[in-house]
Amino acid sequence: MIQTFRIKRIRESSIEEIEDWVIEETPLTIVVNGQELVTVVCTPEKEELLAIGFLGSEGIVGKIEDIRDYSVDGKTRTVTITLNGITIDDKILSRRRLVTSGCGRGISFYTYEDALKSTEITQRIEISPERAFTLMKQFQRQSSLFLRTGGAHSAALAKEDILLFAEDIGRHNAVDKIIGEALVKRVSFGDKILLSSGRISSEVILKAAKIGIPAIISRSAPTSIAINIARELNMTLMGFVRGKKANIYS
Amino acid sequence: MIQTFRIKRIRESSIEEIEDWVIEETPLTIVVNGQELVTVVCTPEKEELLAIGFLGSEGIVGKIEDIRDYSVDGKTRTVTITLNGITIDDKILSRRRLVTSGCGRGISFYTYEDALKSTEITQRIEISPERAFTLMKQFQRQSSLFLRTGGAHSAALAKEDILLFAEDIGRHNAVDKIIGEALVKRVSFGDKILLSSGRISSEVILKAAKIGIPAIISRSAPTSIAINIARELNMTLMGFVRGKKANIYS
Numbered sequence: 059m060i061q062t063f064r065i066k067r068i069r070e071s072s073i074e075e076i077e078d079w080v081i082e083e084t085p086l087t088i089v090v091n092g093q094e095l096v097t098v099v100c101t102p103e104k105e106e107l108l109a110i111g112f113l114g115s116e117g118i119v120g121k122i123e124d125i126r127d128y129s130v131d132g133k134t135r136t137v138t139i140t141l142n143g144i145t146i147d148d149k150i151l152s153r154r155r156l157v158t159s160g161c162g163r164g165i166s167f168y169t170y171e172d173a174l175k176s177t178e179i180t181q182r183i184e185i186s187p188e189r190a191f192t193l194m195k196q197f198q199r200q201s202s203l204f205l206r207t208g209g210a211h212s213a214a215l216a217k218e219d220i221l222l223f224a225e226d227i228g229r230h231n232a233v234d235k236i237i238g239e240a241l242v243k244r245v246s247f248g249d250k251i252l253l254s255s256g257r258i259s260s261e262v263i264l265k266a267a268k269i270g271i272p273a274i275i276s277r278s279a280p281t282s283i284a285i286n287i288a289r290e291l292n293m294t295l296m297g298f299v300r301g302k303k304a305n306i307y308s
Numbered sequence: 309m310i311q312t313f314r315i316k317r318i319r320e321s322s323i324e325e326i327e328d329w330v331i332e333e334t335p336l337t338i339v340v341n342g343q344e345l346v347t348v349v350c351t352p353e354k355e356e357l358l359a360i361g362f363l364g365s366e367g368i369v370g371k372i373e374d375i376r377d378y379s380v381d382g383k384t385r386t387v388t389i390t391l392n393g394i395t396i397d398d399k400i401l402s403r404r405r406l407v408t409s410g411c412g413r414g415i416s417f418y419t420y421e422d423a424l425k426s427t428e429i430t431q432r433i434e435i436s437p438e439r440a441f442t443l444m445k446q447f448q449r450q451s452s453l454f455l456r457t458g459g460a461h462s463a464a465l466a467k468e469d470i471l472l473f474a475e476d477i478g479r480h481n482a483v484d485k486i487i488g489e490a491l492v493k494r495v496s497f498g499d500k501i502l503l504s505s506g507r508i509s510s511e512v513i514l515k516a517a518k519i520g521i522p523a524i525i526s527r528s529a530p531t532s533i534a535i536n537i538a539r540e541l542n543m544t545l546m547g548f549v550r551g552k553k554a555n556i557y558s
Contacts, residue, residue: 061532066556068437078555083509083531099510099533187318208548209507209529227509227531257459259333259477260349279459281333281477282311283349298458305328306316 059103059203059225081207083227088112089138090146101203101210101226104235106130108226109137111238115265119144122241179272179292181248187304189218190275194299196220197253198277204255214253215240215271221250229256230265237269247271254278258297263287275299280307309353309453309475331459333477338362339388340396351453351460351476354485356380358476359387361488365515369394372491429522429542431498437554439468440525444549446470447503448527454505464503465490465521471500479506480515487519497521508534508547517541525549530557 065078087097088109100108106128113119119141126140193216203210203225213232215222222245224235233254240247247270254262254276260283266274267287273294280288280297288295288308295308315328337347338359350358356378363369369391376390443466453460453475463482465472472495474485483504490497497520504512504526510533516524517537523544530538530547538545538558545558 063532063535063557068552068554068556070552071437073437073556080530080532080535080557083533187321187323207529209531227507257477279457280330281459282313282330283333285313285330302318302320304318306318306323307313307330 059101060207079206081203081209081227085135087134087136089136090118091139091141093146095146098228098231100228100231102135103226104224104239105135105137107224107238107242108231108235109139109238110241111234111236113139114237114241114269115234117268118146119241120269122244125241179267179270181270181272183249183251183272183294185251185273185275185294185296187302190296190299190304191302193220193251193253194275194277197223197255201225201255212253212255215245215247216251216253217249220253221245229254230262232256233262233265237265251275257281258284258295260284260287263291263293263295267291267293275304309351310457329456331453331457331477335385337384337386339386340368341389341391343396345396348478348481350478350481352385353476354474354489355385355387357474357488357492358481358485359389359488360491361484361486363389364487364491364519365484367518368396369491370519372494428540429517429520431522433499433501433522433544435501435523435525435544435546437552440546440549440554441552443470443501443503444525444527447473447505451475451505462503462505465495465497466501466503467499470503471495479504480512482506483512483515487515501525504528507531508545510534510537513537513541513543513545517543525554 059082060079061082062077063080066073067076082101083099084102085097086100086105088095124142124144126142128139130137197214200223201212210225211229211232212225213236214220215236222236222239224232226232250271251273252266252271257278258276258280263284275296277299285307296304296306298305309332310329311332312327313330316323317326332351333349334352335347336350336355338345369375374392374394376392378389380387447464450473451462460475461479461482462475463486464470465486472486472489474482476482500521501523502516502521507528508526508530513534525546527549535557546554546556548555
């Protein structure tokens with residue numbers, strides 16, 4: 059996930075040549091039922107989980123039984139997935155290309171209106187401020203890729219503690235990786251919290267809503283649409299969770 | 309560009325209700341020659357420049373004369389552009405959906421190989437470390453939306469000083485807005501520097517290359533592909549420009 063480059067480092071008026079760590083970026087094509095669905099640019103790790111999570115957060119699959127088999131080809135940078143009784147119809151592919159504001163993947167095959175219609179959180183979950191602070195602290199300690207390269211986003215699924223954790227150049231990819239891992243490991247979503255290092259815009263909220271995660275905690279800012287969607291869908295949304303501070307937006 | 313929300317603010321163990329500023333996020337559809345090209349999610353400001361810049365950084369137009377006319381419909385959130393003797397053929401639309409790692413827009417209609425073939429920087433530009441430090445300082449002082457909401461990216465086009473500046477929830481959108489403004493104002497690209505608040509991944513480099521900007525300075529990290537492309541195309545790439553420190557990657 060990291061490459062070493064020989065670069066020139068400037069400090070005040072001195073310049074020296076050093077070896078430096080840089081986060082790896084590489085394309086990954088997701089093929090579903092023999093059809094190329096999308097190519098994302100991501101950090102090469104947990105590719106199959108990213109692909110499965112993508113299908114989950116797009117509302118195409120809801121449980122691991124929906125997937126007959128999957129495989130990764132490292133050479134062609136392709137994840138091939140065969141679904142169980144689910145077809146990717148032209149309706150999904152021809153939907154208006156809603157290009158989102160996220161890092162790591164900016165495409166969603168469903169629309170804003172779709173999501174608002176289809177999902178509302180009914181399960182009750184309680185999060186004390188102390189728990190939010192503690193989870194965020196644990197979360198940041200795990201972000202080793204960011205610490206080494208300064209160029210990564212992370213996401214986690216948590217309950218009392220952090221259960222699943224992933225990093226990627228894209229904040230969406232990081233979310234998809236943990237959703238994929240949860241699907242594969244049969245971890246339920248309805249009683250969990252999604253943690254994110256990045257800003258919360260509409261499509262991150264919609265990803266969580268689509269798969270049924272009731273709460274999102276981020277150390278960054280939300281956007282206006284994200285707040286509106288969270289309130290509409292009865293989701294918990296906390297932002298700017300830093301130290302002993304936080305904002306509750308919904 | 310900012311909306312006010314009533315939120316709950318936690319500080320240590322106290323919770324109080326306050327009014328808070330949140331960055332606005334809204335969809336914008338770009339229609340070219342009567343055909344819907346793409347819908348991006350962006351901050352509602354300079355929409356026509358964003359759309360024109362998008363066409364520029366996608367290599368569809370190269371100068372303002374390529375555009376016969378353009379108009380913004382604030383109600384339907386649509387920018388309608390008619391091109392001068394340029395057709396958007398199916399080749400462009402059917403190209404593999406390369407979904408990028410960027411914020412604000414994650415789709416490019418050209419591929420990595422396309423870009424590598426089509427552009428190499430030959431114009432010479434000199435940037436002293438002092439100039440990079442000074443430009444970055446000016447740049448950050450202008451980022452008022454970020455200062456107020458914590459959720460914005462900014463981009464600028466600079467020579468001795470900053471000439472054009474834009475902010476958006478998406479770092480790509482911010483880049484497209486200044487490319488659009490430069491096209492409209494007939495500002496040349498070959499002797500300019502692109503400044504960005506965000507990470508530099510492949511598609512930001514390709515945007516700059518496609519329109520002919522020879523140098524990029526960012527306060528954040530680059531990715532591995534971005535460095536490789538910059539070196540391949542003979543572009544200048546500086547990252548982590550903070551205070552009197554900087555890294556030269558290419």
